[in-house]
Amino acid sequence: MSLLVVMAPSAASSTRAHRRPADWLFVLPSVLPACPLSSWLSIRHARRRPQAMSDPNLIVDSDFGIDDATALLLALRVDPNPLKAVTVVSGNVPVSRGVRNCRYLIALADRESLGIEVYGGATAPLVPCQPPPSQWPGHGKDGFGDASDRLPEVSSTSLHLDPPDEHAANALVRLVNQRPGHYRIVALGPLTNIALAITLDPDFLSKVASIVIMGGCLFAQGNSNRTAEFNFHHDPEAAYIVFAASQRLSQQDDVQTPTGIPPAPKLTLVPWETTIRHGFAWSLFDRIQQVSPSTPLSRFIATVAAKYQDQCRYLYDDLVKIQNMTAALTDTPSPRSVANHHQEYIMMANSFTMCDAYAMLVALDESLVTESKAWNVQIELGGQMSRGMMALDWFSSSRQGSNNTVVVFGMDVSALEARFLRVFA
Amino acid sequence: MSLLVVMAPSAASSTRAHRRPADWLFVLPSVLPACPLSSWLSIRHARRRPQAMSDPNLIVDSDFGIDDATALLLALRVDPNPLKAVTVVSGNVPVSRGVRNCRYLIALADRESLGIEVYGGATAPLVPCQPPPSQWPGHGKDGFGDASDRLPEVSSTSLHLDPPDEHAANALVRLVNQRPGHYRIVALGPLTNIALAITLDPDFLSKVASIVIMGGCLFAQGNSNRTAEFNFHHDPEAAYIVFAASQRLSQQDDVQTPTGIPPAPKLTLVPWETTIRHGFAWSLFDRIQQVSPSTPLSRFIATVAAKYQDQCRYLYDDLVKIQNMTAALTDTPSPRSVANHHQEYIMMANSFTMCDAYAMLVALDESLVTESKAWNVQIELGGQMSRGMMALDWFSSSRQGSNNTVVVFGMDVSALEARFLRVFA
């Protein structure tokens, strides 16, 4: 509980700062009107009496790697439950596997009674890259770090049910048309389902409250090809379609608020470099095991994360090479260099980066964002090394395109860790 | 003189740190064996008795914008003079204009007696971009900020001489074949001449001591198109050819040093983002005018830089938008965000960024580099927004290509400013 005491004011002050924007550039969609701090306070007790919001408004689109799984668990344990539906897309694992993992996680979190809908979606990208992006080994073939046979057992009747016939993209279109402006989407995988929904209904985006996306590279420091992040590299055309739709929307003359201020972009982006610069400390996981060695969720995270952690360390090894260099410079500090930046970068990389969990936490509570900015974001479809790359118009050099995306640069890591700990420990 | 006292130990300690690399990754070519600190100490007195090195070994390849001009003046006032030749390439201004500007600068620096050779080179990129990159207005049409008619006059007989018939690329090939391993090149414009030299003589790079290049974007924060820097965007194929040649060289099995350690890459790169993060303070220019209001060089810099400064301020205006956001965060410092990075970024951007001058100063004294790393660098030729973009293999995701380039991340700005002040004030 002490954690919460520490956290609450922090979140509050962060929120305050955040709500005092200097000018119109400071735009962040209200991603969490329906999930206030009080919901978080009740997480611990949620296990006993899970309740659905009277009007659940959250849709999760996911390709069900490990960080997707933790992200879904974070949302499942919010009480009252905001989750309306989960739509599954091909990416870290195939769609059929993703549907099964999703059902397992709902059962693991003891939330089967809530009637959260699960839809299967696109089984492949619109136009696959050649060669296809290689899978990061951390997720395992099963999306559970190849530890499926060691997971906590759940008793469930629905585990092996087929998903409904309705395609995820059609379900998305139907839902947002039934309740325009109501649903918030958190997109944790390749954007194929979302792009299909936009293609089937060109007004789809205007009827969504917001979409929080995990994906893309800020600084062309690619984790899939040289310059692109996996989710966007896996289906570049889908990413292109989503950001282009937001650009069309933000350029429409009739999109005017009463104040004359342009509305916030529908898209909020948590990019790869932002997540890796905000990694969780390894000690967080030790702590989970100390506090709660035997709850289903703590056993789950301990089981699936072993492989993930190993792979994060490989990533870290890459970065140690930079550290060796900067270490050599410690006695000649260079205030105007990018050394500080890199030092900090490495420190953070030596940690556990649950990319999708950050996007989910930000979607559940916008006050965790400490730094963001609306930019024009576009997706490169061609090139030898840059297919799927995200390009910000940093210097407005091209002067093309409106601000179609709120890009998250900074998050309150302590608060993020506290939320994580609260659910898993 | 006090400046020098401050500077000398700093440079020394920096050099020491620099020479204590932790491992083989810490590679920096010896770009300045022939230009020790003693040369800098004599700069002030250089005006009276300019002397050529017995064996001048520096070749400058330039497209003669304003920062090129200051860079050349910095080299011209080193005594004994290390400059063997200047090769001119199309870029900021046409070649014929560049040749004239070069001759003017040699006369302005009172160095006509030294017999520095000036060659005209490529009048256009190998394969021009469509549409061609727009020119940054700071250089003016004449490369002197449109202030040609207000420049200090020089008396010179050679000012309007035609350059020799020999093409710059052929001159480069001839020179490095006459003295393999002797010449260091500083490339300040598009790489067309260097690429032609490599194409005409595939062993060109192995016969060069080193090439310091100003160009390319570290973080895809393009100043020409959305992701590319002007020099590389102006002639992407040329940049491709140069970095590909260095990659071939670094992959050759027979390139082995006695110690078994791979040799340093021939290329040292000072990228755009590094320069803009190390801008000179505006006060530096006030100081030049205070100390030396009427010397030819101080009058020159005051005259040509007016337009350049204006345009730097426009650039700064772009960045103020970020500052507004980060200012809102000042009372909730977020240690694990990229906010610090941006704050620093903006502070530096509100300054005078003489990109080419930095590359020249680094070439003249490697100890000014405080942070660098050998990476694999490649140039993107395709794409809608990424033609001419430089891509580092940050995470070795592609695992293709050796370390073909030493990338400069940090420089000692105080020392850089001191060197600048010493020549111009």
Next chain:
Amino acid sequence: MSLLVVMAPSAASSTRAHRRPADWLFVLPSVLPACPLSSWLSIRHARRRPQAMSDPNLIVDSDFGIDDATALLLALRVDPNPLKAVTVVSGNVPVSRGVRNCRYLIALADRESLGIEVYGGATAPLVPCQPPPSQWPGHGKDGFGDASDRLPEVSSTSLHLDPPDEHAANALVRLVNQRPGHYRIVALGPLTNIALAITLDPDFLSKVASIVIMGGCLFAQGNSNRTAEFNFHHDPEAAYIVFAASQRLSQQDDVQTPTGIPPAPKLTLVPWETTIRHGFAWSLFDRIQQVSPSTPLSRFIATVAAKYQDQCRYLYDDLVKIQNMTAALTDTPSPRSVANHHQEYIMMANSFTMCDAYAMLVALDESLVTESKAWNVQIELGGQMSRGMMALDWFSSSRQGSNNTVVVFGMDVSALEARFLRVFA
């Protein structure tokens, strides 16, 4: 009637020849099992008692330019009616306009009683070309040669009905899943709807009996950009998706016929160059007006085709330049040149090329094809001049890809003209 007498044996013998393939390469899908010659014989009498096939199996996907309109009329006047549904796609005209034009044509052909379903589909390409392909002016803004106000009137109650909510792509998926192997599709516009159906249901193509496509260039003689045909250039990714799906299908090991012979590709392609080399004589239109000056269909064709004919003549003017050259060679015949080819080309170009009508006629009666071959066809997505280009593997140079498409090279123009005349005169 004499026309028919002449035609029937011709068609028969052609069919016979066609059914005597020399080897497995000679593959043509049975595109017309359900539309035998007897149907054509009854066309004249169809007006009086339109009847639906007990099991209509034809779906037309169209962007409703003028040639689409004539193609649909050709299908509408077959009796018993084979048309199950029409799906509309953006291309020559917007979808809403296309739906209205479709309803008008059904009424004009006096076939409202048949209950043919009309679905609206994709309102834009998946990833639009930049700049978008220019519209050929022949269709007019209304798809009726800008002659909407001069068309024959129809009395219809359904003319301004909204189409059903179901998206064309979903309707396609639903229909083929209800009757796998039953439906034949004729695709006359950009392939957006078909590509969406394939993306929504990866097995879509295997459940379709066949798809006849009008689109693509055989010889890179583009009518939209330099190398691409309009339908494919308007939505290159859609075309890519369709041909890639056929390639996957033809590569599946389990796709084996009892004879060990690979099954015919699902796709039959009528490319641009094939249509322009098989143009209808201008006299055909004079004849329609002579024979039947006042029937609704002859008045329709006379009204809408005026602009189309004009534009065909512009096209012909382009080709006259070639004729001038070849005319100069008439007294020195060169048997082994490509002159003959061009002479023939020009002769045909001086005519009325109803591209989509050919595809429809071929779909209604495969025996009209006199020459075809199964090839591997792929769509280029990149390039400066070749985005949307179709590339055949003429020399199997890449040795990649199976034969995914039957390409139509030759058609029996006399028979095509006879069918056309029969419906419109």
Next chain:
Amino acid sequence: MSLLVVMAPSAASSTRAHRRPADWLFVLPSVLPACPLSSWLSIRHARRRPQAMSDPNLIVDSDFGIDDATALLLALRVDPNPLKAVTVVSGNVPVSRGVRNCRYLIALADRESLGIEVYGGATAPLVPCQPPPSQWPGHGKDGFGDASDRLPEVSSTSLHLDPPDEHAANALVRLVNQRPGHYRIVALGPLTNIALAITLDPDFLSKVASIVIMGGCLFAQGNSNRTAEFNFHHDPEAAYIVFAASQRLSQQDDVQTPTGIPPAPKLTLVPWETTIRHGFAWSLFDRIQQVSPSTPLSRFIATVAAKYQDQCRYLYDDLVKIQNMTAALTDTPSPRSVANHHQEYIMMANSFTMCDAYAMLVALDESLVTESKAWNVQIELGGQMSRGMMALDWFSSSRQGSNNTVVVFGMDVSALEARFLRVFA
């Protein structure tokens, strides 16, 4: 001699027709002012007293495959000798091998006394394709069909001399600047040397009398990748540079003839499809061996061509698949199909296609061209399947670019065969 009697009038009448152009489109540069029919008449006697033209004006740029070798021999046996120099480029074989082969051929033709200059040029393309185009096996690794050890011996002192230091591109620049308007170039390999010459001297093309190029695909029927011909695919940027230079030249306002008629483009192109449609009959080679079984040139052609013929037959096998189809149609001739075209195509493909020999013969005697047209030609640099593809603006769809190239469509095969027989038999 009887051959010549037959040939001469044919050539004459062809020439006559050719000189009666109907309009300005009919443009062919005067590629052979200095090589009239009388030169050909004296070929037989040339062996005894080889003489150089007082002013030799022909430069051959070649990558020395087998057809290059035959092309060079054709030029070497013209008397008086028009050959000024040979420049060697990387392509079918490496440059050093090409230089050696060139010297061997000069000796074989007994023309060492003429002082023809041989220069080594570019050893690699400007920007190599990835993966590099595969070599057609017909040339062998040595450019002599892997038959180097069975070739007729020559006695020569110069065979193993190093080429001069001057790079081929510099030699080209020097020569055309010494005699502007004098030299005609025949380019038989990748265009790297020519592109370098243009880059080194932007006015190079205006100082050349003409360039006849073998390369490029008319109909995207690629022999290297799916759509591109080997010479252009091997160095796409070089081809781009050459055609772009011709476009610049033809667009200059001041390029006006006294008559107001635009001058002929400097470039004449003999594309891949034109050569394969004009193959020599296999019997030609039997005839050579019958007439002259033991002369050095007949022995040479018999030795080197074995592998080449084999590979041509493989090519033919590819085409037989088409024949099977068209054979099935023989009893239902389809006058308006492209079947005729294909039938003819196959007939010709079943033959010996000495691509470079045709370009050389056309350069030596323009009257062998029976059909040609000035077009705008551009080279595609991007794309997945179209890098290096040549694109004609067939329908002026882009309306960009002037007529920068005379494209050869038809040649007098009988005359070509007669010329070939005359030299080799």
